[in-house]
Amino acid sequence: MQLFLALTVGGLFAAGLYCLMLHSIVRLALGLVLLGSATNLLLFTVNGLQRGFAPLVPEGQDALTGPFADPVPQAFILTAIVINFGLLALLLVLVHRTAQETGTDDTRALRTELKDSKQ
Amino acid sequence: MTPGVLLSLPIILCLGAAAAGQLIPSRAWPRRWLALLTMVLVTVVGALLLVTVRRDGVQAVQMGGWAAPFGITLVADLLSALMVLITGVMGLTVVAYSAATLPASREAGAYYPLVMVLVGGVCGAFLTGDLFNLFVWIEVMLGASFVLLALEARQEQLEASIKYMSLSLIGSVVLLCAVGLLYGVAGTLNLADLSVTLPGSTTPQLLTTVSIFFLVAFALKAGAFPLYFWLPASYHTPPAAVTTLFSALLTKVGVYALARVFTLVFTQDPQLTSTLLLVMGGLTMVTGVLGAVAQYDMRRLLSFHIISQIGYLIAALGLLTRGALTALIAFLVHYIFAKSALFLVSGATARVTRTYDLHQMGNLYRTQPLLAALFFIPALSLAGVPPFSGFFAKLAIIQAALRAENWAIAGTAVGVGLLTLFSMMKIWREAFWKAPPENQPEEPSRPLSLGDGVLGPCIAMTAFMIILGVGAEPLLELADAAAGQLLDPEEYVRAVMGGRP
Numbered sequence: 272m273q274l275f276l277a278l279t280v281g282g283l284f285a286a287g288l289y290c291l292m293l294h295s296i297v298r299l300a301l302g303l304v305l306l307g308s309a310t311n312l313l314l315f316t317v318n319g320l321q322r323g324f325a326p327l328v329p330e331g332q333d334a335l336t337g338p339f340a341d342p343v344p345q346a347f348i349l350t351a352i353v354i355n356f357g358l359l360a361l362l363l364v365l366v367h368r369t370a371q372e373t374g375t376d377d378t379r380a381l382r383t384e385l386k387d388s389k390q
Numbered sequence: 391m392t393p394g395v396l397l398s399l400p401i402i403l404c405l406g407a408a409a410a411g412q413l414i415p416s417r418a419w420p421r422r423w424l425a426l427l428t429m430v431l432v433t434v435v436g437a438l439l440l441v442t443v444r445r446d447g448v449q450a451v452q453m454g455g456w457a458a459p460f461g462i463t464l465v466a467d468l469l470s471a472l473m474v475l476i477t478g479v480m481g482l483t484v485v486a487y488s489a490a491t492l493p494a495s496r497e498a499g500a501y502y503p504l505v506m507v508l509v510g511g512v513c514g515a516f517l518t519g520d521l522f523n524l525f526v527w528i529e530v531m532l533g534a535s536f537v538l539l540a541l542e543a544r545q546e547q548l549e550a551s552i553k554y555m556s557l558s559l560i561g562s563v564v565l566l567c568a569v570g571l572l573y574g575v576a577g578t579l580n581l582a583d584l585s586v587t588l589p590g591s592t593t594p595q596l597l598t599t600v601s602i603f604f605l606v607a608f609a610l611k612a613g614a615f616p617l618y619f620w621l622p623a624s625y626h627t628p629p630a631a632v633t634t635l636f637s638a639l640l641t642k643v644g645v646y647a648l649a650r651v652f653t654l655v656f657t658q659d660p661q662l663t664s665t666l667l668l669v670m671g672g673l674t675m676v677t678g679v680l681g682a683v684a685q686y687d688m689r690r691l692l693s694f695h696i697i698s699q700i701g702y703l704i705a706a707l708g709l710l711t712r713g714a715l716t717a718l719i720a721f722l723v724h725y726i727f728a729k730s731a732l733f734l735v736s737g738a739t740a741r742v743t744r745t746y747d748l749h750q751m752g753n754l755y756r757t758q759p760l761l762a763a764l765f766f767i768p769a770l771s772l773a774g775v776p777p778f779s780g781f782f783a784k785l786a787i788i789q790a791a792l793r794a795e796n797w798a799i800a801g802t803a804v805g806v807g808l809l810t811l812f813s814m815m816k817i818w819r820e821a822f823w824k825a826p827p828e829n830q831p832e833e834p835s836r837p838l839s840l841g842d843g844v845l846g847p848c849i850a851m852t853a854f855m856i857i858l859g860v861g862a863e864p865l866l867e868l869a870d871a872a873a874g875q876l877l878d879p880e881e882y883v884r885a886v887m888g889g890r891p
Binding site: 291296299303306307309310313314317318319343344347350351354357358361362365366368369372373381 | 522526529532533536537540543545548549551552553555556559560563566567569570571573574
C-alpha cells in the first residue's frame with residue numbers, strides 16, 4: 272500500500288509540474304491543484320499508514336500503547352485542503368478575469384512588461 | 391497585562407478589526423479610522439511586549455491550556471517582539487499613507503480589512519511557536535496579499551498577480567511537504583520541542599534533507615537567489631502604499647523564518663546549511679543590485695534593491711556568529727524603514743509627475759525641495775553612508791564577515807554597497823537633478839500637487855533613520871541581546887516547555 276501511494280504521489284507531482292510548463296493559465300491552475308493534492312497525499316503517506324487502530328486510550332489505562340493511527344497529520348491535511356481550496360478559488364477568479372481582459376489564456380501573451388520596455 | 395493577553399492581542403486585534411471593518415458601512419472614513427486605531431493599538435501592544443520580554447525574558451503561552459508540545463504555542467523572544475513592534479509601526483505608516491493617497495472609493499471597499507488581515511498574518515508568523523502554525527500564518531498573509539495586489543484589476547496587475555500567486559503557491563507546496571516530512575521524522579512540530587529532540591535523532595541525513603526543503607521554501611518567500619523571480623514581476627504594479635506594505639513585511643517573514651529555523655531547529659549540520667546560505671546570500675546581493683542598475687522604472691529599480699538587501703540578511707545568517715546575528719537584526723530594522731521611506735517617496739513623486747519612468751522625470755529638486763530631501767536621506771542610508779542608520783548596520787555585517795575571515799562576503803558587501811549608491815544616485819540625477827525632458831505636455835490637465843498628508847509618513851520614516859543612525863547604540867544593544875537568545879535557545883525552550891525537559 273505504501274509503495275502504491277508513494278508512486279501515486281510521484282505521478283501527481285510529475286503531472287502537476289508538467290501542467291505548469293504548458294503555456295496556458297488554465298492548465299497552470301490545474302497544475303497547482305494537482306501539486307496541492309500530491310502534497311496532501313504525501314503528508315498522509317509519510318506519517319505512517321495504519322488500519323484498524325483508532326487513537327483511543329483503552330479503558331483503565333492513561334496512555335496509548337501499541338500501534339495507532341496518528342490523527343495529527345490528518346488534521347494538517349484537513350487544514351491544508353481548506354487553505355488550498357480558498358486560494359484556488361481566488362486563482363480561478365484571477366484566471367477568468369485575466370482571460371476576459373486579455374482575450375487569451377496563453378502565458379506567452381502575458382508579457383506587458385517586456386512589450387513596455389521595448390517601446 | 392498578563393503575557394497571554396499581550397501575546398495574543400496583536401493577532402486578535404488585527405483579525406477582529408478586519409472582520410468588524412467588513413461589517414461596518416462601506417464608507418471611507420469609518421473604515422479608515424478603524425484601521426488607524428487598530429494599527430496604533432498593535433504598535434502599543436508590540437512596544438509593551440518588547441518591554442516585557444526585555445525585562446522578564448522570553449514569554450510563552452499555550453492556547454486553550456494544552457501543554458506544549460500538544461497545544462498551540464505563542465512565544466515571543468526579543469526578535470519576535472521587535473518584529474511585532476515594527477509590523478505595527480509599518481501598518482500604521484501604510485494606513486496613514488493610504489488615507490492620504492487612495493481614492494475614497496478604494497478606501498470604502500475591502501482595502502483596509504485586507505491590510506489588517508495581512509498585518510495579523512505577519513504578527514502570527516512572528517509569534518507562533520509551531521511550524522505548522524507558521525505555515526498557516528504565512529498562508530493567511532499571502533492570501534491577503536494576493537487580493538491586495540489584484541484589487542484594482544488593471545491588466546498589468548492581473549498578470550502580476552498570476553505570476554506572484556502561482557510562484558507563491560509552489561513555495562507553499564514545498565513548505566507543506568517540508569512540514570509533513572519533518573513530522574514524519576520527528577513526530578512533533580513545536581519549535582522548542584524540536585530543538586530538544588532533534589539532536590538525538592538517529593537519522594541526521596534525513597533531517598538535512600528536510601532542512602533543505604525548509605531552506606528552499608523560506609528562501610522563495612524571502613526572495614533570495616535563485617528564487618526571487620516573483621518579486622520584480624509583481625511589486626511595481628499595485629499602488630505605492632501596497633508596495634510599501636509588501637516590501638516592509640512579506641519578504642521579512644521569510645528571513646525571520648530562516649533565522650528561526652536555522653538557529654533553533656536544524657543545527658545538526660551547520661557546515662552545509664551555512665555554506666548554502668552564504669553562497670545564496672552573496673549571489674542574491676549581486677544579482678539584485680545588478681538588476682537594479684539596469685532599470686529605469688523607479689519602483690522596479692527599488693524592487694531589485696529589496697532582493698539585494700535580502701542578500702545581506704541571508705549572508706549574515708550564514709555566518710552564524712553572535713556578531714553576525716546582531717548585525718542581521720540591526721540591518722533588518724534599518725532596512726525596513728529605509729526601503730519603506732523610498733517606496734513612499736516614489737509614490738509621492740509619481741503623484742507630482744504622474745509616472746514612475748525616470749526618463750520622464752526631472753527638476754524635482756527645484757519644484758519639491760522637501761521631497762528631494764526625503765528621498766536623499768533614505769537613499770544614502772540604504773547605500774550605507776554615515777551618519778544614517780544604514781552605515782552602522784552595514785558596518786556591523788562587514789565586521790562580522792571580516793571577523794569570521796570570510797573575505798568573499800565582506801568584499802561583496804562593500805562592492806554591492808557602492809553599486810547601491812550608484813543606482814540611488816541614478817534616481818537622484820534622473821528624477822531630481824536633471825532638467826525635465828523637452829517633449830513634456832506643456833499644461834497638465836489638472837494641477838499637479840502632492841495633496842495633504844502624503845509627506846507625513848515619509849517624514850516619520852526618515853526621522854527613524856536619522857534617530858537610528860545618530861543613536862545606534864541602543865538598537866545594537868537590543869540586537870545583541872536578541873542574537874544571544876537566538877544562539878542559546880535554552881531560555882526559549884524553558885519558556886515554552888515549562889519545567890519539563
